[in-house]
Amino acid sequence: MNKADRIKRMKTPEIDPKYKGRVPPGQVVTERFPILHEGDVPEYNLEEWTLRVFGLVDKEVTLSYQEILDMPQTTVKCDIHCVTRWTRLDNEFTGVLFTDFLKAIGVELKSKYIMLHGDNDYTSNIEVEDLLRDDILLAHSFNGEPLTAKHGYPLRLVVPHLYFWKSVKWLRGFEVIDENHPGFWEQNGFHLRGDPFKEERFSGEDLGIPEDEWVHKDYD
Ligand SMILES: Nc1nc2c(c(=O)[nH]1)N[C@H]1C(S)=C(S)[C@@H](COP(=O)(O)O)O[C@H]1N2
Numbered sequence: 719m720n721k722a723d724r725i726k727r728m729k730t731p732e733i734d735p736k737y738k739g740r741v742p743p744g745q746v747v748t749e750r751f752p753i754l755h756e757g758d759v760p761e762y763n764l765e766e767w768t769l770r771v772f773g774l775v776d777k778e779v780t781l782s783y784q785e786i787l788d789m790p791q792t793t794v795k796c797d798i799h800c801v802t803r804w805t806r807l808d809n810e811f812t813g814v815l816f817t818d819f820l821k822a823i824g825v826e827l828k829s830k831y832i833m834l835h836g837d838n839d840y841t842s843n844i845e846v847e848d849l850l851r852d853d854i855l856l857a858h859s860f861n862g863e864p865l866t867a868k869h870g871y872p873l874r875l876v877v878p879h880l881y882f883w884k885s886v887k888w889l890r891g892f893e894v895i896d897e898n899h900p901g902f903w904e905q906n907g908f909h910l911r912g913d914p915f916k917e918e919r920f921s922g923e924d925l926g927i928p929e930d931e932w933v934h935k936d937y938d
């Protein structure tokens with residue numbers, strides 16, 4: 719069977735009418751929380767952990783974990799949508815809103831583009847505008863508990879309105895860059911922005927992700 723045939727044979731997921739408007743096209747709702755990443759889960763000594771803001775800024779800053787915890791804290795309830803077709807509704811993340819973070823550090827961004835950096839060597843590009851919404855979090859907790867190691871402890875980004883690959887786990891840096899350069903998945907055929915409601919999964923030819931791709935992953 720060739721790829722086009724395989725995509726045609728993929729079942730169209732049934733969406734429960736009560737989720738209408740909340741579940742983007744081609745997504746399947748799950749109550750489990752799949753774990754997806756490349757490479758090993760990092761281990762940390764919080765005394766040595768830092769978060770950097772660098773690149774095209776008026777001044778570079780390096781923050782400790784305590785400095786993040788001392789910033790205003792917010793809980794956001796959101797839905798998350800993974801490009802491998804799972805959607806998980808009503809997730810509560812707690813941490814610092816990106817807008818509060820920017821205010822707290824007082825750094826001036828000199829460009830519209832950011833490369834997000836996470837361990838181990840993960841990157842994802844994002845436009846500053848997509849970080850300035852009222853639900854973008856540097857999160858340390860999920861549903862009232864500290865993030866588990868596999869879900870990004872001690873700090874992850876949560877960008878609910880874009881596919882979940884932008885929500886960098888083990889977040890370590892915001893690098894302000896001159897142009898919208900592609901990050902890790904974006905270099906591997908995924909869309910530069912990734913709006914789930916527009917099904918911006920790929921940058922070129924449809925890669926045809928089977929709807930049950932995520933089912934074979936790990937959960938917790
Ligand atoms: N540092 C890092 N962050 C990452 C990834 C990764 O490989 N490394 N994978 C991304 C992808 S592709 C997805 S779908 C989500 C998965 O988050 P979860 O494991 O908490 O569901 O994390 C994103 N953040």
Ligand SMILES: [Mo]
Pocket residue numbers: 754800801802882883
């Ligand atoms: Mo993903």
